[in-house]
Amino acid sequence: xxxxxxxxxxxxxxxxxxxxxxxxxxxxxxxxxxxxxxxxxxxxxxxxxxxxxxxxxxxxxxxxxxxxxxxxxxxxxxxxxxxxxxxxxxxxxxxxxxxxxxxxxxxxxxxxxxxxxxxxxxxxxxxxxxxxxxxxxxxxxxxxxxxxxxxxxxxxxxxxxxxxxxxxxxxxxxxxxxxxxxxxxxxxxxxxxxxxxxxxxxxxxxxxxxxxxxxxxxxxxxxxxxxxxxxxxxxxxxxxxxxxxxxxxxxxxxxxxxxxxxxxxxxxxxxxxxxxxxxxxxxx
Amino acid sequence: xxxxxxxxxxxxxxxxxxxxxxxxxxxxxxxxxxxxxxxxxxxxxxxxxxxxxxxxxxxxxxxxxxxxxxxxxxxxxxxxxxxxxxxxxxxxxxxxxxxxxxxxxxxxxxxxxxxxxxxxxxxxxxxxxxxxxxxxxxxxxxxxxxxxxxxxxxxxxxxxxxxxxxxxxxxxxxxxxxxxxxxxxxxxxxxxxxxxxxxxxxxxxxxxxxxxxxxxxxxxxxxxxxxxxxxxxxxxxxxxxxxxxxxxxxxxxxxxxxxxxxxxxxxxxxxxxxxxxxxxxxxxxxxxxxxxxxxxxxxxxxxxxxxxx
Numbered sequence: 001x002x003x004x005x006x007x008x009x010x011x012x013x014x015x016x017x018x019x020x021x022x023x024x025x026x027x028x029x030x031x032x033x034x035x036x037x038x039x040x041x042x043x044x045x046x047x048x049x050x051x052x053x054x055x056x057x058x059x060x061x062x063x064x065x066x067x068x069x070x071x072x073x074x075x076x077x078x079x080x081x082x083x084x085x086x087x088x089x090x091x092x093x094x095x096x097x098x099x100x101x102x103x104x105x106x107x108x109x110x111x112x113x114x115x116x117x118x119x120x121x122x123x124x125x126x127x128x129x130x131x132x133x134x135x136x137x138x139x140x141x142x143x144x145x146x147x148x149x150x151x152x153x154x155x156x157x158x159x160x161x162x163x164x165x166x167x168x169x170x171x172x173x174x175x176x177x178x179x180x181x182x183x184x185x186x187x188x189x190x191x192x193x194x195x196x197x198x199x200x201x202x203x204x205x206x207x208x209x210x211x212x213x214x215x216x217x218x219x220x221x222x223x224x225x226x227x228x229x230x231x232x233x234x235x236x237x238x239x240x241x242x243x244x245x246x247x248x249x250x251x252x253x254x255x256x257x258x259x260x261x262x263x264x265x266x267x268x269x270x271x272x273x274x275x276x277x278x279x280x281x282x283x284x
Numbered sequence: 285x286x287x288x289x290x291x292x293x294x295x296x297x298x299x300x301x302x303x304x305x306x307x308x309x310x311x312x313x314x315x316x317x318x319x320x321x322x323x324x325x326x327x328x329x330x331x332x333x334x335x336x337x338x339x340x341x342x343x344x345x346x347x348x349x350x351x352x353x354x355x356x357x358x359x360x361x362x363x364x365x366x367x368x369x370x371x372x373x374x375x376x377x378x379x380x381x382x383x384x385x386x387x388x389x390x391x392x393x394x395x396x397x398x399x400x401x402x403x404x405x406x407x408x409x410x411x412x413x414x415x416x417x418x419x420x421x422x423x424x425x426x427x428x429x430x431x432x433x434x435x436x437x438x439x440x441x442x443x444x445x446x447x448x449x450x451x452x453x454x455x456x457x458x459x460x461x462x463x464x465x466x467x468x469x470x471x472x473x474x475x476x477x478x479x480x481x482x483x484x485x486x487x488x489x490x491x492x493x494x495x496x497x498x499x500x501x502x503x504x505x506x507x508x509x510x511x512x513x514x515x516x517x518x519x520x521x522x523x524x525x526x527x528x529x530x531x532x533x534x535x536x537x538x539x540x541x542x543x544x545x546x547x548x549x550x551x552x553x554x555x556x557x558x559x560x561x562x563x564x565x566x567x568x569x570x571x572x573x574x575x576x577x578x579x580x581x582x583x584x585x586x587x588x589x590x591x592x593x
Contacts, residue, residue, distance in 0.1 A: 006394060007394065007396050009391065010391040010392075010394045010396050011396065013387050013388065013390075013391040014388065014391045014392065014402045014406070015402075017384065017387075017388050017406060018402050018405040018406050019405075021405060021406050021408065021409050021467065021470065021471065022405040022406070022408050022409075024409070024417065024420045024421060024424060024467075025408050025412070025420070027420070027423070027424060027431055028420050028423075031423065039429070040429070042428070042429075046429070046431055046434050088315075089315050089316040089319055090316060092312035092313070092315070092316070093312055093313045093315070093316035093317070095312060096308070096309040096310075096312035096313045097313060100305050100306075100308060100309035100312070101309045101313070105309075108313075108317075110581075110584060112316070112317070112320060113580075113584075114577060114580060114581075115320055115324045115325075116524070117524060117528070117573070117576040117577060117580055118324055118328055118573065119527075119528040119549055119569060119572055119573070119576075120528065120530075121528075121530055121549040121550075121552045121553055121569050122327075122328070122331050122552070122566065122569035122570065122572070122573070123324065123327045123328065123331065124327075125327075125331055125334065125556055125557075125562055125565060125566055125569075126326075126327040126330035126331050126334065127323075127327050129330075130326075130327070151323070152323065154319065154323070155319075155320070155323040155324050158316055158319060158320060159320060159324075162316060187305075187308055188308075212410075212411075215413040216413055216414045216415070216531075218414070218415040218530070218531040218534070218535075219530055219531070219553070223557070233413065233416065234413050234414075234415040234416065235415065237415070237416055237419070238415055238416075238419065238535060242419075247422075247423075249423055252419050252423070253419075253420060253423065255416065256412065256413075256416035256417060256419060256420050259412070259413060259416070260408065260411055260412035260413070260416070260417065263411040263412070263413075264404060264407055264408045264410075264411035264412070265404070266411075267407055267410070267411050268400070268403055268404045268407055271403065271407070271475065271478075274475065275475065275478050275479040275482055276482075
């Protein structure tokens with residue numbers, strides 16, 4: 001049981017922090033419903049609406065007069081493809097490193113993790129050359145194609161996920177697998193029927209992490225994609241809603257809120273399993 | 285008949301192969317390793333080669349110049365400032381992150397009403413894509429319509445006619461960049477700390493209670509030592525996320541005013557891509573790598589050592 005004093009301390013700590021951390025989003029929400037006249041009136045109290053606000057015209061501008069929805073769709077496509085590739089490559093590798101290989105597995109795991117540290121600003125100079133000269137399906141190169149991102153993003157999601165999953169697999173009691181093997185199950189069968197089902201929290205952690213790394217990328221998307229209809233939200237919003245000196249502030253704020261809220265709900269919903277995934281593995 | 289027997293034999297052999305530990309391990313690891321070698325190893329070597337040439341934008345060829353790029357970069361005051369800023373941003377923001385996240389995680393462990401909502405609000409900055417949420421800060425720090433300045437003016441904390449230019453003043457801009465980095469990494473550290481707190485067995489809590497350890501004493505002698513490995517991991521990722529990130533600086537200040545907020549990553553981008561000196565850009569980027577590797581190896585080793593004891 002916790003005392004009411006402890007409860008009060010919790011609220012006193014969490015209240016102000018939640019306020020500060022979430023304030024930018026409250027401010028985005030407020031701004032996204034304002035009219036031009038209201039936004040740029042210096043004598044206005046910015047916390048109130050006036051001059052025709054609130055209005056939904058900024059949202060209709062975003063949906064109908066920009067390619068925002070295409071960017072959202074592109075981001076989802078790239079995210080799903082990258083997560084799939086990451087799982088296919090990282091799950092077997094992590095399992096093998098954790099269980100099937102001895103001492104060198106550990107060192108190799110650390111080696112793979114270290115590749116995650118190579119900064120994208122270093123890699124993307126040569127990569128952009130490769131991308132623009134890599135002939136594929138009749139095209140001269142992958143430049144301006146979503147596939148360039150699908151190809152390159154796993155270069156940071158795979159090392160990270162392999163490392164995370166390695167720790168996770170190590171935390172599964174060996175006896176479980178041994179029991180299955182004694183019962184005559186093959187190694188692969190043990191893997192699919194025993195190991196993977198128990199590893200779901202770890203795999204979920206990796207899915208969430210990979211997806212968040214994808215939506216957070218800016219450098220690669222900026223360098224590889226220049227055509228409007230192939231952009232993802234991370235660069236589309238920045239490059240097309242800021243035109244020279246003109247900032248479409250209300251639309252920019254709306255564009256930020258729309259993916260952030262569902263993502264935060266999703267993370268919050270899975271947070272407990274996510275935490276189980278982290279404690280289960282990464283640190284053992 | 286003979287063919288059936290032969291087929292059976294191959295199937296058995298294939299099965300035996302899959303049962304062999306060494307073969308299976310290699311088969312499972314190979315795809316990931318090959319992928320990493322091609323997409324990280326290859327470009328990394330190419331970047332190292334570029335850093336030793338005078339290659340310019342558009343081509344990958346250039347005259348061999350040895351370590352000239354590294355020497356030139358080192359003597360450039362902008363590079364020095366970028367190096368200093370990278371360290372400054374990383375250290376200050378991570379200090380803030382560890383302190384705040386530790387407090388928040390402890391408070392969040394308690395089963396209180398409205399915990400779900402509080403957790404949602406706290407996690408928001410991490411869930412929002414950085415390239416977008418930084419634009420939100422651009423608006424908050426706006427030169428004319430900054431909500432921070434409006435509030436400060438009402439409270440008579442700042443000059444009514446000459447309020448602080450958060451992104452226009454070199455010193456304030458440093459603070460602005462640090463604030464955004466700390467803001468976006470705090471929720472991540474909170475999650476990792478929660479994971480760490482959840483892994484402390486309840487017997488430890490009970491034993492501490494029996495021994496009369498409460499409040500600060502319990503925190504100092506029981507919770508903190510158990511939290512150290514996980515705090516190290518949170519710190520390691522915080523450092524990597526901050527030091528290798530270019531997005532925040534690129535969107536918030538473009539390295540300005542007068543290159544006062546450049547980091548190594550953004551300076552490499554501006555030199556290599558905007559300025560077209562691929563070779564020198566690669567050299568600037570490469571300065572970051574040994575730093576990161578040393579930090580990572582030290583911290584991974586430390587995390588393991590603490591766990592053993």
